[in-house]
Amino acid sequence: MGNICCLGREKPSFEASSNTALPARSVENVVLLRRPAPPQPPGLKEALASETACKGTTGESEKPDLKEALASETASKSTTDEAEKTARTSVSTEAETPDLKEAAASVSDQKALAEPNAKALTQEALDEVFSTQALFFVRGLMSKGQRSGEEREWAAFGDAGPFQPDMISCQKGDKGKASEPNQDNFSITRLSNGYSLAVICDGHGKKGHQAATRAAQSIPFFVMQLALDGEQVEEAILEKALISAFEKADEDLQQHAAYAESGCTAVAALWTGRKVWTAHTGDSRCLLLKDQQVIFSTEDHKPSCVQERRRVEESGGEVRSLSSDDVPRVFFPGQIRPGLAMTRALGDNSAKGCGIIATPQVHHTCMDMGQAAIVLASDGVWEVVQDHEVPALVCESFDTAKLQSEALTRWASLTGGQYRDDVTSIVVPLI
Secondary structure, rough: OEEEEEOOOOOOOOOOOOOOOOOOOHHOOOOEOOOOOOOOOOOOOOOOOOOOOOOOOOOOOOOOOOOHHHHHHHHOOOOOOHHOOOOOEEEOOEEEOOOOHHHHHHEEEEEEEOOOOOOOOOHHHHHHHHHHHHHHHEEEOOOOOOOOOOOOOOOEEOOOOOHHHEOOOOOOOOOOOOOOOOOOEEEEEEOOOOOOEEEEEEEOOOOHHHHHHHHHHHHHHHHHHHOOOOOOOHHHHHHHHHHHHHHHHHHHHHHHHOOOEEEEEEEEEEEEEEEEEEEEEOOOEEEEEOOEEEEEEEEOOOOOOOHHHHHHHHOOOOOEEOOOOOEEEEEOOOOOOOOOOOOOOEEEEHHHOOEOOOOOOEEEOOOOOOEEEEEEHHHHHHHHOHHHHHHHHOOOOOHHHHHHHHHHHHHHHHHOOOEEOOOOEEEEEOO
């Protein structure tokens, strides 16, 4: 398989290849794997209370089209409205290869993402960029027949360096229908200039799984094109590059009619050494840990957040709850759509007129010496696990095993085993 490598939990590390530029490869050449489902948690009866505090929000920002535009704007304008609103701190298994039928179905789903009107950003174009410009890239694949609790199939190639398979987990939930797809997806990109980027997307709507799969690739694609396309990186433009990448990923989804009422949340962490930039849209979350303490957490973009609710209402939207639940949702005034439980998302083309935006909130942290880690996860984790509980679950081995297991067990406790969300997490120790 050349430079393509297969990730499996029985392996102590990724298979590595040369650090030279990797040849482009087609989707058909991607190695698939499926990890076995973990034991199902018991159906306990106690309910779990989980509350998310909202601390702030970032306003919309002018989005540049080119890296040079970003640099020019940064040089001519030392402070912007976006910067003023952005909080900044400085703190010192065995692999099982699926049969050919399932592999072919997975390839078919991947190709379906590239529609005729998306001229520049086909799946083939994405594959070529990552295979020739990244030292390492891993992403989740869409595949048929994934069972509840089962891991998403992965495609990976290149020299993984410090990344280990146990740092990533993307398990399908149980939403009452076996045919319901896993709507979470992820990617990790490692570049030769010392920067790495991790992304988790959580889809919603009928085509949410496709939106998440595409955005998990288009976000790193645009970040690479805007700011990380060379050995020398201008840190001053990284914040605006992340904002622009999210907005361009949203514009990419808007080219597809299938995403009129489907979309995804997204959270990303970009880092080099101990400098970390986080960007998020919606309720997928990123935590930064130091010496077994949470020193930073992104704040969910939900209608329950005072600032977000005010912004939605000023944009023409309405926040109310359905009679069937007490969850605040965003609607067009007097209508029953879109009914989103978040205020920011990628895609959801038909919801843009009621205050749903794609602009992420960006945060920059410089970590002092000490044990440190980045934890990203979809809301399948955060609905049942509180921030302060995370260090005890990940800091011993710096993998996803305990965090995922705890989330699955608590979903069983909360619903009596009748429902659980898709659960995805990435844990990266900083050296």
